[in-house]
Amino acid sequence: xxxxxxxxxxxxxxxxxxxxxxxxxxxxxxxxxxxxxxxxxxxxxxxxxxxxxxxxxxxxxxxxxxxxxxxxxxxxxxxxxxxxxxxxxxxxxxxxxxxxxxxxxxxxxxxxxxxxxxxxxxxxxxxxxxxxxxxxxxxxxxxxxxxxxxxxxxxxx
Numbered sequence: 001x002x003x004x005x006x007x008x009x010x011x012x013x014x015x016x017x018x019x020x021x022x023x024x025x026x027x028x029x030x031x032x033x034x035x036x037x038x039x040x041x042x043x044x045x046x047x048x049x050x051x052x053x054x055x056x057x058x059x060x061x062x063x064x065x066x067x068x069x070x071x072x073x074x075x076x077x078x079x080x081x082x083x084x085x086x087x088x089x090x091x092x093x094x095x096x097x098x099x100x101x102x103x104x105x106x107x108x109x110x111x112x113x114x115x116x117x118x119x120x121x122x123x124x125x126x127x128x129x130x131x132x133x134x135x136x137x138x139x140x141x142x143x144x145x146x147x148x149x150x151x152x153x154x155x156x157x
Contacts, residue, residue: 006051009034011152013042014051018149021055058147066112068119069141073105074133081132082106088130094122105137116140 006014009032016028029039046052061069076085082100089098089109097110109127113119123136 005049010042010046010051013039014046015152017043017052017055018152061112065114068113068115069144070111070113070119071139071141072109072111072123072127073101073137073139074107074109074127075104075135076106076132077134078132079106085130085132089127092122092126094118094126 012032013028016023016031025039025043026036029036032039043052047054074085076082085107086098086100089095092111094111094113095109096112099108100106101108111119111122113122119138119140123138127133127136
């Protein structure tokens with residue numbers, strides 16, 4: 001579904017849900033001036049079309065003891081191995097995101113570890129053992145300044 005297929009009501013619903021995924025549908029319906037059933041139908045449609053991918057609780061990794069957040073760039077010897085490498089990354093619990101990227105490296109993963117030793121073991125004992133990965137470059141995040149969803153208001157331009 002492209003942004004052109006989202007009407008003003010869909011965008012308004014998305015704005016509410018991005019701010020608070022737990023907002024009651026009836027409250028959204030009142031704010032949008034439509035029925036609760038219509039909100040349910042629209043949200044279901046947005047889910048079916050892949051606009052809404054789900055909802056989740058955001059947990060603070062540091063509060064769980066994960067004091068190290070790192071980004072690891074991966075150089076993959078053969079681009080045809082990229083999907084296989086990504087599939088293997090799914091089995092490393094520390095890896096929370098995997099992106100194919102442009103530039104010198106093929107992919108980048110974000111991971112959380114309890115300390116630098118845990119990070120080192122994750123890279124050497126897990127990541128670098130994946131067939132096709134020839135080298136890595138690691139960046140440690142000192143502090144996450146903010147995190148947010150895409151700017152929904154931009155769609156109104």
